[in-house]
Amino acid sequence: MKKIRAAVIGCGNISVMHLDSVNALDEVRLVGVCDIKKDKVQAVAESYSTSAYTDYREMFKKEKPDAVHLCLPHYLHTAVACDAFRAGIHVLSEKPMSIRYDEAVEAVELAEQLGVLYGVIFQCRYNTPSMLVKERITDGRLGAVRCGRSVLTWCRSDNYYSSSDWKGTWDKEGGGVIIDQAIHSLDLANWFIDSTPVKVQSSLHNRKHKIMTVEDSAEGLIEYENGCIFGFYAMNNYSVDEPIEIRLVCENGTVRLSYDEAVINYNDGTVETVTNSPQKIVSYSGGKSYWGTQHAVQINQFYQAVAGLEPLQISGREALKIQKIICDIYNNNDVRDRYVGCV
Ligand SMILES: NC(=O)c1ccc[n+]([C@@H]2O[C@H](COP(=O)([O-])OP(=O)(O)OC[C@H]3O[C@@H](n4cnc5c(N)ncnc54)[C@H](O)[C@@H]3O)[C@@H](O)[C@H]2O)c1
Structure with a gap:
């Protein structure tokens, strides 16, 4: 062939x-x-x-x-x-x-x-815990998300920014912790909630990174058409990379999710726990642990679609949903004069 x-x-x-x-x-x-x-x-x-x-x-x-x-x-x-x-x-x-x-x-x-x-x-959508949570929301066992929140506390040092000719700049990176790091957890949350955002509010700050002008801290609230509210906090001026945390309150239970684990407490008292068991399609010859292992899974899915064997799962049209939220976070932030990111 x-x-x-x-x-x-x-x-x-x-x-x-x-x-x-x-x-x-x-x-x-x-x-x-x-x-x-x-x-x-x-x-x-x-x-x-x-x-x-x-x-x-x-x-x-x-x-x-x-x-x-x-x-x-x-x-x-x-x-x-x-x-x-x-x-x-x-x-x-x-x-x-x-x-x-x-x-x-x-x-x-x-x-x-x-x-x-x-x-x-x-x-990150292909991590085992993310996939289980999505399945339980869709199959009705958890039901729709009513509210949720995410916390990201990571470390991107001044050296991370000074060694790049584009990171940390509004015109080339388009922002800081939101567009680069928190985009993954915000995408996961938006995928789980699966409704249209109707209002996005945020505050962005640069609290510690003297070397750049983009935000290194952000918090905000996303309100959805179906009544769900989602709050987020993200900073990349922490000293270490903590696992991200996403909490969801759903119709029939609550979820605590990090990249490595999901714990679902159902309202009937049962508990379901899953830890990440990455599909080892490939052993990477480099890379950072916080990128996870699931690139190979998504890339394999892309080529299944190129070969005409399956529909493409995360298309550009699908990605527009999180792109709109990211741009709204920059546009609607309270300190607009200093922080005008993607539009
Ligand atoms: N999915 C993830 O978890 C994840 C993790 C890290 C980075 N990323 C993304 O990957 C992308 C690249 O990030 P990176 O950290 O590898 O950046 P990088 O700066 O290390 O690499 C970018 C490369 O593009 C090259 N380049 C610039 N202009 C070019 C042009 N016109 N033609 C060809 N090459 C050109 C640069 O020379 C550089 O080698 C970004 O979008 C970043 O957000 C995603």
């Missing part, structure tokens, strides 16, 4: 999760990697036995990939995605799909118009 031709654009930190996941799939062949940094891309190309490019348009012409993975600074994601769509190439973008909601909508519409797939990475 003819293999699906894949390429990766952006060979920075996260790329290893994509490269190793692609390499593990028999039906997919890595035909090229691209990065504007020549030394970096050559080293990656060598270790994955593929071709190196510093210009993705040239790679599109020469390698004719069927699909590309975008592992780029946030502000480049939609522009490069749209170039790929126009070349008839399916796209799997890292989160966030954009730093602007209007650009994200345009990209989704273009992909749909051209009939190419647009996937966005939210790998």
Whole structure:
């Protein structure tokens, strides 16, 4: 059978999760990697036995990939995605799909118009505890979420920001702890609640990171059409990375969820507990523990969709839901003069 031709654009930190996941799939062949940094891309190309490019348009012409993975600074994601769509190439973008909601909508519409797939990475949805909670909400055992809250206390040092030429900037990262780190837990909560947000309020601050101007602390409230309310608190000026916590109060019970564990207390007194048992499709050759292990699962699902075997699960249209919330958090924040992120 003819293999699906894949390429990766952006060979920075996260790329290893994509490269190793692609390499593990028999039906997919890595035909090229691209990065504007020549030394970096050559080293990656060598270790994955593929071709190196510093210009993705040239790679599109020469390698004719069927699909590309975008592992780029946030502000480049939609522009490069749209170039790929126009070349008839399916796209799997890292989160966030954009730093602007209007650009994200345009990209989704273009992909749909051209009939190419647009996937966005939210790998935490594939953690065993997240999947169990979603199933119990949908099958009615827990029922709908009435209210909930999330807490994220992580450490992103000044060095994390000073070693990057785009992180910590409004124009390239689009914000701080919300758009980069808390996006995962806010996406999970929004996926569980499964209603339309009608009001988003927030306060953003930079309390500790002198090196950047974006927010390192945020709190707020999201109100949904079905009456559910969700409160969030996120900071990345903590000293360690604590497990995130999501609490949900549902019609028939309550949930305590972290990436590694879910504990469900039903109103009838029964308790259901699940710990994360990651599907080991691949052993990653690098990466950070807080990225989890589920990239390979989502990437496998994307290629099932590219092969026409399954519908795409986390599409660009699906990802627009959290993109809108993220942009609303920046737009509606109380300290607007200083913190105007994605629009
Ligand atoms: N899903 C997750 O848990 C997770 C974790 C980490 C990062 N990410 C996301 O992955 C993306 C990349 O993050 P990172 O930490 O790897 O960043 P990074 O800065 O380490 O890597 C980005 C790479 O893109 C390259 N680049 C910039 N402009 C380019 C262009 N025009 N063409 C080709 N290459 C170009 C840079 O040279 C750099 O090597 C971001 O969207 C980030 O939020 C997701």
